[in-house]
Amino acid sequence: MLLTRGTVVAALGLAAPALAACSDPPAACLGDCTLPIELAPTGLRDGVLVDLVDGGEVDIRPPDQGGFVIYVGVRAKNVHARGGSVSGALRGVSGGPTLTIEERPAAFVLRADGWAIPESAFQDQPNLPVCGPVPGPADFDQTAWQAVLSFRDSDGRTASTMVTVQPRCGGWADCECSCQFDRTGPCTPSWIDAGVDARLRSRSTPALTRRDRGAHPAGVRRRPRRAC
Amino acid sequence: MWMTRLTAAAALVLALATCGDNQSPYEPWILDPLTPAQGLWIRTPEFDVAPGAEIQYCYFFQVPAQADGTLWVDRIELALNPGSHHMNLFRVKTLRGLKPTDGSPVDLGGVQGTEIREGECWKSPNWSDWPLVANNQQSSIDNPIFEWALPTGVAQKLDAGEMLMLQIHYVNAATQDTPFKGRGGVNLHRSTDGDTMELGTLFATQQNIRICRSNPAPTYGGGCAMPQGTHTVAAANGHFHSRGRRFSIYAWDGVSTSRPPDSARFYQSEAWAEPDMATGLNVQLPQGGGIYWTCEYQWSEPADGCEALQAADPQHSTDCCYTFGPKVETSEHCNVFLYYWPKTADVTCF
Structure with a gap:
């Protein structure tokens, strides 16, 4: 038993620097959880996570599994970010049908400015397919769409935000x-x-x-x- | 007919002879071959699935010439030896790394074809736009044959010369076991009663999923919009691996941006290894809507440790995450197979 505990302590000692370097997502409230949740849209552009403003372009990319998706999500404040989930939907700027929707668990890391941002731009933002049979006359590329983004934290508190996005193919083959x-x-x-x-x-x-x-x-x- | 039964009897003797100390009396399934007037049939050769192995084979074949150029199918039989994880039949479309001409010739009984074992047969982008024709995940000893009679007036339309691909996945490891040999069969029965309503299919999958030790019970959900038109769901089944706990499919109005209410749910399965194939559903989807589906998971300690999971994880996390992938032992899926009528398009959502 002593040996086992000693081994564990040694292992933790070795692991500590690695854990610190990876900035493990905090379980505590990020901000002031007595205040309403603040959200701001994020997305993937040129292969990196960026803050989005209305009309911003986002990459259409082929995931490893095949097909084409865009990645849009949120950054958040005043939330218990661990154990939360994020959802995203795309619809026309003037309303109309929702073309695609996805909900997934999301891990966040704390940015220097106090915002919790998606740990991975791919796994922790909704993956919205944009190449399936689209009902309606328009195509995704070069067309603005409204992204409806929602976040639910581990306490069950929710908040939503919207942003218009313009998916683009960029340099992706085919x-x-x-x-x-x-x-x-x-x-x-x-x-x-x-x-x-x-x-x-x-x-x-x-x-x-x-x-x-x-x-x-x-x-x-x-x-x-x-x-x- | 007698030749088939003779072959089956020989297979039985061979199976018993090659199964070592397995004393279970195993009676191979028998599907009667079809005449060209009756439809199309194929049988894969038997193959070994070694202990600890997980294999996936792809069989290509063309729909034979038809008198009127089209084969309308209104009854489907899919048979599997025990131990199969899935059998999927697709129409071959865009060719990427998986090509019928790269396969080895194989006698499939009713037709001749080619076979590709492993390699490109594992890589899902290769068939990302190949429309689903039929699928089966039931391979128990007691119930090796799945039979489905399509709704009245509805039939699957196959063109003469059309290339199809049958993919079979077998596991003989920690999560599933293959007590005998692997083998699959398909009977596509010709409609002879004038069915004119074409069956359509939908295949949808969740991308970039993660089931990690630190977040052991995640849920993934997504909506899939149908093309314009009115659609009725005839059958559906879900697909995930052993961390999957509950698979649900809902009718979705195509407007709301959140999960539909429970009252809209028309499919639920908690059996990951032998998930229910729900037939006879007759669920009319909302005009302009589609489906919404969820996959609920529970993380479990991998039998062989986390190393393989970490290697497959795009983030290479040390959190022992199961990520998207075809291997039952080390990765996860969240796929919908759905059949509807009347067909307006081959629907894929991913």
Whole structure:
């Protein structure tokens, strides 16, 4: 038993610097939890987490699993951030149907200015698919959408905020072509279909239909790895 | 017919002979082959699933020539030996790393095809826009065959020459075990009563999920909007791995930005290994709406430690997190398989 406890103490001693370096998300209230929760929108742009203002661009990216999503979330104050959850939804700027919605648990870390921000821009912000069958005439790319963002802390307190966002493909391979954002003319994909269509298309490359969408070749660009 | 039964009997003898000290009397499932007039059938070869192994094989084949160019299917039989984690049948669309021409020739009984074992058959971006045709997750000894008669007037439409891919996943490790050999079969029965309403399918998945030691009971949820039109859900099932505790699917109005009320829930399963396939649902989705689904998890200590989880974690966290991935032992999923009519599009949400 003594040896076991000694081993544990030694292990904790070794682990302490690592834990400190990783700024473990605090369990205590971030701010003053007798005050209302403050939220501000965040998103992923050019591969990094940024604060969002109305009209801000956000990246459309291919997750490792396939498809295309945007990452939008919140930073927060006056919250018990550990054990909270965040949700996001996209709808037209003037209302209308909600096109996509997601809710997920979120881990936060404390920023120097006192705001709790998503620990990971990918895992701790809603992943909103933007390349599926969209009801309505508009496409996601180059079009402003209203993101409705909500946060529930571990005490069950909730708050919401909204921001208009403009998803963009950026430099991702096949994004515009696959999601059919470019309607100015035919696009030539870097892939082909299989089955019946493949035999037909092998002789020519006609304009694609919405059903022909695809995704990026695996490993074109990778998300940054975090030290923690 | 007698040849099939003879083959099955031989398989039984072989299974018993190769199963070592397993004394369970195992009777292989039998699906009768179909004539071209009756439909399309395939049977995979038997294959070993070694102790500790988790395997995934992809079988490609084309829908044979049809007299009128189309095969309408109104009854589906899917059979699996015990130990399977899933069987998914997709229409092959965009080709990325997983290509039928890269496979080895294989005799699938009713048709000839190609087979790709492991490798690219594990990588989900390869089939991210391949529409679902059918799926099955039931592979118990007592109930090895899933049979589904589609709603009256509804049928699945397959074009002659269309390339399909049957994917089979077997596990013989800590979370699931394969007592005999792996094997799958499919019977797609031709509609002969003039069905004209086409069955559509929806496949949705949650991205970037994490089930970690420090947050051991997370819930992920998402909404999936259907194309314009009125849609009726005929069948559905959910899919996750052994940390999954409850899978729920709701009708969603396509307007609200939060989880629908419990009264809108039409599917719930707490069986991760053999999740219920709900058929005969007849749930009409709200016009302009879709579905919402949730996956509730409970973290558990991995049998072989956290090293493999940490290696697969995009954040490489030391928090022993199960993240998105196909391996039952070390990763998690949150997938919806849903069947609806009338078809307006092949729906994928991710």
